[in-house]
Amino acid sequence: MTLLTVRNxxxxxxxxxxxxxxxxxxxxxxxxxxxxGLVGDAGSGKSTAALALLGLARAxxxxxxxxxxxxxxxxxKLPDDExxxxxxxxxxxxxxxxxxxxxxxxxxxxxxxxxxxxxxPATEAQARKQAVDMLRMVGINDPERRxxxxxxxxxxxxxxxxxIAMALSSKPKLLIADEPTSGLDVTIQAQFLDEMxxxxxxxxxxxxxxxxxxxxxxxxxxxxxxxxxxRIVEDAPVRDFFANPQHPxxxxxxxxxxxxxxxxxxxxxxxxxxxxxDALTKHFPLRNSKKVVQAVDKVTLTIGRAEAVGLVxxxxxxxxxxxxxxxRLVDATSGKITFDGTDITALPPADMRKIRSRMxxxxxxxxxxxxxxxxxxxxxxxxxxxxGTPDKATVRAKATAALNLVDLDPALLDRKPRGLGAxxxxxxxxxxxxxxxxxxxVLDEPTSVLAPRARNGLIALLAKLQKDLGISFLFxxxxxxxxxxxxxxxxxxxxxxxxxxxxxxxxxxxPRHPYSAALLSAHLFPDPTHRRVDHPVPAALQGEIPSPxxxxxxxxxxxxxxxxxxxxxxxxxxxxxxxxxxxxxCMRVVNGEI
Amino acid sequence: MTDLSGPSDLPPxxxxxxxxxxxxxxxxVTVVCILAVIGPYIGPYDPTLTTPRVAxxxxxxxxxxxxxxxxxxxxxxxxxxxxxxxxxxxxxFSRVIAAPRxxxxxxxxxxxLSLILGVFFGLxxxxxxxxxxxxxxxxxxxxxxxxxxxxxxxxxxxxxxSTTNIVIALAFVYVPIYIRLTRAEVLSxxxxxxxxxxxxxxxxxxxxxxxxxxxxxMTPALIQSSVTIGFAILLTAGLSFVGAGVRPxxxxxxxxxxxxxxxxILGEWWPSVFPGIAISLTxxxxxxxxxxxxxxxEEGQ
Numbered sequence: 021m022t023l024l025t026v027r028n029x030x031x032x033x034x035x036x037x038x039x040x041x042x043x044x045x046x047x048x049x050x051x052x053x054x055x056x057g058l059v060g061d062a063g064s065g066k067s068t069a070a071l072a073l074l075g076l077a078r079a080x081x082x083x084x085x086x087x088x089x090x091x092x093x094x095x096x097k098l099p100d101d102e103x104x105x106x107x108x109x110x111x112x113x114x115x116x117x118x119x120x121x122x123x124x125x126x127x128x129x130x131x132x133x134x135x136x137x138x139x140x141p142a143t144e145a146q147a148r149k150q151a152v153d154m155l156r157m158v159g160i161n162d163p164e165r166r167x168x169x170x171x172x173x174x175x176x177x178x179x180x181x182x183x184i185a186m187a188l189s190s191k192p193k194l195l196i197a198d199e200p201t202s203g204l205d206v207t208i209q210a211q212f213l214d215e216m217x218x219x220x221x222x223x224x225x226x227x228x229x230x231x232x233x234x235x236x237x238x239x240x241x242x243x244x245x246x247x248x249x250x251r252i253v254e255d256a257p258v259r260d261f262f263a264n265p266q267h268p269x270x271x272x273x274x275x276x277x278x279x280x281x282x283x284x285x286x287x288x289x290x291x292x293x294x295x296x297x298d299a300l301t302k303h304f305p306l307r308n309s310k311k312v313v314q315a316v317d318k319v320t321l322t323i324g325r326a327e328a329v330g331l332v333x334x335x336x337x338x339x340x341x342x343x344x345x346x347x348r349l350v351d352a353t354s355g356k357i358t359f360d361g362t363d364i365t366a367l368p369p370a371d372m373r374k375i376r377s378r379m380x381x382x383x384x385x386x387x388x389x390x391x392x393x394x395x396x397x398x399x400x401x402x403x404x405x406x407x408g409t410p411d412k413a414t415v416r417a418k419a420t421a422a423l424n425l426v427d428l429d430p431a432l433l434d435r436k437p438r439g440l441g442a443x444x445x446x447x448x449x450x451x452x453x454x455x456x457x458x459x460x461x462v463l464d465e466p467t468s469v470l471a472p473r474a475r476n477g478l479i480a481l482l483a484k485l486q487k488d489l490g491i492s493f494l495f496x497x498x499x500x501x502x503x504x505x506x507x508x509x510x511x512x513x514x515x516x517x518x519x520x521x522x523x524x525x526x527x528x529x530x531p532r533h534p535y536s537a538a539l540l541s542a543h544l545f546p547d548p549t550h551r552r553v554d555h556p557v558p559a560a561l562q563g564e565i566p567s568p569x570x571x572x573x574x575x576x577x578x579x580x581x582x583x584x585x586x587x588x589x590x591x592x593x594x595x596x597x598x599x600x601x602x603x604x605x606c607m608r609v610v611n612g613e614i
Numbered sequence: 615m616t617d618l619s620g621p622s623d624l625p626p627x628x629x630x631x632x633x634x635x636x637x638x639x640x641x642x643v644t645v646v647c648i649l650a651v652i653g654p655y656i657g658p659y660d661p662t663l664t665t666p667r668v669a670x671x672x673x674x675x676x677x678x679x680x681x682x683x684x685x686x687x688x689x690x691x692x693x694x695x696x697x698x699x700x701x702x703x704x705x706x707f708s709r710v711i712a713a714p715r716x717x718x719x720x721x722x723x724x725x726x727l728s729l730i731l732g733v734f735f736g737l738x739x740x741x742x743x744x745x746x747x748x749x750x751x752x753x754x755x756x757x758x759x760x761x762x763x764x765x766x767x768x769x770x771x772x773x774x775x776s777t778t779n780i781v782i783a784l785a786f787v788y789v790p791i792y793i794r795l796t797r798a799e800v801l802s803x804x805x806x807x808x809x810x811x812x813x814x815x816x817x818x819x820x821x822x823x824x825x826x827x828x829x830x831x832m833t834p835a836l837i838q839s840s841v842t843i844g845f846a847i848l849l850t851a852g853l854s855f856v857g858a859g860v861r862p863x864x865x866x867x868x869x870x871x872x873x874x875x876x877x878x879i880l881g882e883w884w885p886s887v888f889p890g891i892a893i894s895l896t897x898x899x900x901x902x903x904x905x906x907x908x909x910x911x912e913e914g915q
Contacts, residue, residue, distance in 0.1 A: 376816035389807030
C-alpha cells in the first residue's frame with residue numbers, strides 16, 4: 021500500500037503582472053519506509069511541490085488543483101484542523117536554512133518539546149526527556165546540555181540536526197527534507213545525511229529528499245523523481261536512473277558523470293615550476309587584539325605550464341586566500357611567490373600591472389563579479405583597455421571572439437548583466453579572464469552557485485579550454501567530483517595548511533593523510549553502485565574544525581584525528597615527500613604507522 | 615515557467631496597478647516646475663507691483679462663477695483678485711504662482727551643490743579609510759548635530775541676506791546627509807566582486823573608485839534629492855519668514871506668509887493661507903516622489 025499519492029498537483033503564483041505555475045500536474049507516489057529523491061534545476065518547483073504536500077503554498081502562491089492522498093485521505097480537501105494535526109505528527113518537514121527555522125528566543129529543547137507536545141499528550145518533563153532522546157538519536161554529543169542551548173549557540177550542522185530532531189520527535193510516517201544540507205560542508209553533510217538515514221531506519225519513516233545534488237541521490241535514495249517544467253518527467257529506481265536515464269533532462273544532468281566515467285586526466289610532461297609559492301603565509305590581524313587569524317600557513321605549491329591543480333578543503337581552510345595571494349589581491353604576510361621565474365611577492369605596482377595581463381582570476385559569485393551598469397561588451401573591453409588602447413573595431417572583434425570561446429551568443433554584447441542567468445554570467449566572467457590570453461588562471465569555486473546541469477556544461481567548457489589553450493589552472497573547489505574530472509594534481513588544505521598533495525589519482529584512490537581520507541569518504545560521488553549506506557562508513561572525524569585564531573599546538577588535525585597520539589598533539593607536522601611522489605603532512609603516515 | 619496557452623480559469627494578465635499617490639506627487643512636482651519657468655508672466659498682475667486695492671478678500675465660493683463669467687466677458691473694471699490682495703495691495707494669486715521661480719531655484723541650486731559635494735566627500739570617505747577621512751566624518755557629524763534651521767539662520771545672518779548666501783547655507787546643512795548616504799553605499803560596493811575583478815585586471819585604484827564604485831553608489835543620494843528639494847523649499851520659506859531670507863518684494867511663499875501673519879488677527883486670513891497651502895502641497899509632492907523612487911530602487915535590488 022502506498023503511503024502518499026499525489027495526483028495532478030498544481031500550484032499557481034499570481035502576481036500583478038504575471039501568472040506562473042511552478043508545479044503543474046505533478047503526479048507520484050511514496051511507499052512506506054522508502055527514501056525518494058526529488059531532483060530538478062533551480063526554479064523547477066521542487067520546494068514548492070514539497071511544501072504543497074503539506075497543503076501549504078508560499079504567498080502569493082496557491083494550490084489550484086490536484087489531490088494529495090495521505091493514508092487514504094485527501095489533505096487538500098480535509099478541514100484545516102485535521103490537516104494541522106497531520107502536519108508535524110504524520111508528515112514532518114526540514115527546511116533549507118536551519119538557523120532561520122529555529123526560534124532564536126527559545127531553547128532548542130523547548131522547541132523540540134513543543135513540537136512533541138503539539139501532537140502527543142505529554143507533561144513538561146516527558147517532553148524534555150523526549151527532546152534529550154531525540155537529540156541523542158540524531159548524534160548530538162552531550163544532549164542533556166544541548167537542550168538548554170539557543171539557536172545561535174549551535175553550529176550550522178548542529179542546528180540542522182536539532183531541526184531533524186524536531187521533525188522526527190513524533191515519529192512521522194513521512195519526512196520531507198528540502199535541501200537539508202545546502203550550505204553545509206561536505207564532511208558535515210555526510211554525517212548529517214548518515215544520521216538522518218539511520219534515524220528514519222529506526223523510526224520507520226519514509227523520506228522525500230529534495231535536492232540538486234546527484235551525489236546525495238546516488239548515496240541515500242531508493243528511487244528518483246525528476247521534476248521538470250512542473251511535472252514529474254522521470255520516476256525510476258536509483259540504479260536504473262544512473263545507468264539508463266530516460267528523459268533528455270536527466271540525460272543532460274548525468275552526462276558528465278557518464279561520459280568521463282573512471283579515467284583521470286593525463287599528467288603533464290614538462291617541469292612543474294611555472295608558478296611556485298614558498299612557505300606562503302597570510303595572517304589577518306584582529307581588531308583590538310594581538311591575535312591574528314591564521315588564514316594561510318606556509319603553503320608551498322607548484323604548478324606547471326598547462327597543468328590544472330585542484331585546491332580542496334572545507335570552508336575556512338584558506339583556499340580562497342591562497343588564490344587571492346597568488347594574484348596579489350591581498351599581500352602575503354611572509355613567503356615567496358614566483359611566476360614564470362619572476363619573484364612577484366613584492367613587485368612594484370607598475371611592474372605588477374604588466375604581469376596581471378598574464379594571470380587572471382574567476383570568482384565564485386557570477387552576479388557579484390560583473391559591474392551591473394556596464395554592457396557585456398564594456399566588461400569584456402575593460403582588460404583590453406587596461407593593457408592597451410584598442411580601437412572600437414578591435415574591441416568588438418575580440419569581445420565577439422571571447423564570447424564564442426565560451427559558447428555564448430555574441431548578440432549578448434549589448435546586454436547588461438541584469439536578467440542573465442548565473443551560468444551565462446559565469447561564462448562572461450571566464451571570457452573576461454581569458455580575453456588577454458593569460459597563462460595562469462585561478463578559478464575560485466566557479467561552479468558552486470550553478471545548478472547541476474549548468475555546472476556540467478561549465479566543467480566541460482573549462483576542461484576543453486584548458487586543453488586547447490594550454491592554460492595553467494588553480495582550481496579552488498570543495499566539490500571533489502569536479503576536481504576529479506578537471507585536474508591533474510590536487511592539494512588538500514586543512515586550517516591554512518596543505519596536508520596532502522599529489523596526483524588526483526593518488527589522492528583520490530588512496531588518500532594517505534587522515535584528513536584527506538575523511539574528506540574523500542565524506543564526499544558523495546554520484547555512483548549508486550557504491551552507496552554509502554550499504555557498507556560501514558570509515559572512521560569519521562570527531563568534532564568541528566578548530567578556530568584559525570587559536571590553532572592547536574602540534575598537528576592541526578590532532579584534536580579530531582582517530583589516529584592521534586600524544587606525540588601528534590605536541591609536535592608540529594611538516595610536509596614530507598613519500599616514495600610515490602606525493603607529499604603528506606603526517607609523521608605517522610611517513611613512518612608507515614598508518 | 616509553464617505554457618499558459620489554452621483554456622484557463624484565470625483572469626488575463628493584470629495591468630500594472632497605478633499608484634494614485636505617486637501620480638499626485640508627480641503632478642504637483644510638474645506643475646511647480648512649470649510655474650518656476652513661466653509663473654511670473656502668466657499672473658493677472660505684476661507680482662512685484664502693488665495695486666490700489668488693499669486687503670481685498672478673495673471672492674466667496676458663491677461669487678466665483680459670476681466673477682469668472684465677468685472676467686471672461688471683460689465686463690469687470692479690473693482683473694479679479696482670485697486669492698485677494700494683502701495689506702500693501704499685492705495680488706496674492708500672481709505672487710503665489712510667481713514664487714516657485716525663487717523657491718525652486720534656491721532649492722535646486724542648494725541641492726545640486728550639496729549633492730556634488732556630498733557625493734564627492736562620501737566617495738573619498740568610503741573608499742579611502744584613514745584618520746583623515748575619519749576626521750572628516752566626525753566634522754560632518756558635528757555639522758549634522760546642529761538643528762538645520764538654526765544653522766541656516768546663523769549662516770545667513772553672518773554672511774548677509776543674499777540669494778547666493780541662502781543657497782550656500784542650505785547646501786551646508788544638507789551636505790552631511792549626502793556624505794553619509796554615499797559613504798555607506800561606497801562601503802558596501804567597494805567589497806563587491808567586480809571591484810576585486812577590476813583590481814585583478816590591473817585597473818588603477820582611482821579608476822576603480824570613479825568608474826566602478828561611484829556609479830553604483832549614487833542612487834541613494836539621487837533618490838534623497840527629491841526629498842531634500844522639498845525640504846529646502848520649506849527651509850527657504852522658513853528663513854524668509856524669520857526675516858533671514860530673500861528681501862521683499864520678491865515673490866516668495868515664506869515672505870508672503872510672514873507679511874500676511876500680522877493681518878490674521880484682523881481676520882484677513884487669505885494673505886498667509888494660500889502661500890501656506892502652496893508650500894505644503896509642494897513639499898508633499900517632492901516627498902511622495904522621493905518615497906516612490908526609493909521603493910522602486912529597493913524593489914530593483
